[in-house]
Amino acid sequence: MKKTIIYGIISIIFILLLAVISYIIINKTARENAIDTILNTKAWMDITFSAKYKDLRNTDTTKTFYKSEKNIKIPMLLYHDIVEEEPERDLFYMYTTQEQFEKQISGLQELGYRFISMEELIQYNKNELALPEYVALICFDDGYTGNYLRAYPIAKKYQVPINIYVIDEMMEQPGYLTWAQAKEMADSGLVSINTHGKRHIHYEEISTVELVAEITYAHEQIEKHLGKKVRKVFTYPYGTNSKETREALKEAGFIQNLTDNKINYGKSIDYSGLHRIYVLNNESAYKIAQKIYDINPLQRVIRKTLKGTIQKMYPQLLKVE
Ligand SMILES: [Zn+2]
Numbered sequence: 001m002k003k004t005i006i007y008g009i010i011s012i013i014f015i016l017l018l019a020v021i022s023y024i025i026i027n028k029t030a031r032e033n034a035i036d037t038i039l040n041t042k043a044w045m046d047i048t049f050s051a052k053y054k055d056l057r058n059t060d061t062t063k064t065f066y067k068s069e070k071n072i073k074i075p076m077l078l079y080h081d082i083v084e085e086e087p088e089r090d091l092f093y094m095y096t097t098q099e100q101f102e103k104q105i106s107g108l109q110e111l112g113y114r115f116i117s118m119e120e121l122i123q124y125n126k127n128e129l130a131l132p133e134y135v136a137l138i139c140f141d142d143g144y145t146g147n148y149l150r151a152y153p154i155a156k157k158y159q160v161p162i163n164i165y166v167i168d169e170m171m172e173q174p175g176y177l178t179w180a181q182a183k184e185m186a187d188s189g190l191v192s193i194n195t196h197g198k199r200h201i202h203y204e205e206i207s208t209v210e211l212v213a214e215i216t217y218a219h220e221q222i223e224k225h226l227g228k229k230v231r232k233v234f235t236y237p238y239g240t241n242s243k244e245t246r247e248a249l250k251e252a253g254f255i256q257n258l259t260d261n262k263i264n265y266g267k268s269i270d271y272s273g274l275h276r277i278y279v280l281n282n283e284s285a286y287k288i289a290q291k292i293y294d295i296n297p298l299q300r301v302i303r304k305t306l307k308g309t310i311q312k313m314y315p316q317l318l319k320v321e
Pocket of ligand 1: 141142196200237238
């Protein structure tokens with residue numbers, strides 16, 4: 001008797017689930033909403049994260065470690081433009097509203113994160129500086145005006161160092177930074193200006209020799225306009241890189257940033273390919289912290305499958321810039 005009831009309940013749940021899934025498959029809007037919900041709902045990943053999250057909350061965030069002492073995670077969070085209001089049509093990862101940016105920065109600070117500069121990372125890597133367990137770097141690609149108008153004020157307000165990667169030929173163009181803005185920010189000591197290339201192209205399409213020449217030129221332009229020596233750091237447009245270009249730029253003395261949604265680990269920092277993570281406009285500080293933890297292997301598989309499915313259905317959604 002008891003068994004029959006259980007079977008009955010399972011059948012009803014199964015039929016309901018089937019109905020919902022069929023509805024979602026048939027109805028395009030419902031399908032889009034469902035994907036949105038899956039991507040935005042905190043709950044679906046919170047279960048396994050909660051233990052780690054508690055750990056973060058209970059950690060003494062003032063305690064610091066040398067590289068030799070602990071293999072800390074060093075996430076580099078990637079932004080593009082910081083805008084006043086959410087644009088109607090744009091690639092969703094290309095903008096963050098100023099309001100969201102402030103919430104993410106202050107939220108991560110509240111969670112115990114400390115934002116560090118590239119110089120601090122370098123010192124840590126030499127075992128000369130001890131860092132707390134929860135640190136992150138903030139990066140901006142392309143050099144949009146919004147970096148000066150809306151990100152820089154937040155950086156000053158929360159005393160957060162930021163790294164901006166500019167495209168030489170886009171400087172002074174509408175929507176992009178001017179050299180005067182770049183210099184003002186660099187002079188504040190809070191902002192590092194580095195190169196994202198002379199042009200915003202797929203650098204694998206030109207020869208490695210030309211690539212090194214262009215990146216060196218773009219770097220020298222920054223030094224010229226800022227009126228000071230700048231550390232050689234390069235960020236690949238579209239994240240397109242190869243072993244050959246990485247080797248050549250390493251030889252030329254460049255620290256290189258990839259864009260591949262992976263984490264850098266303190267003990268194996270590789271200057272010829274630092275990993276960066278996309279931060280999306282709708283993500284809370286809590287969700288960003290989840291991303292940094294990158295959850296357990298099962299969740300990774302689920303996420304990968306989900307990402308693959310979305311990529312097939314909405315390829316433009318996951319395009320890399
Ligand atoms: Zn770019």
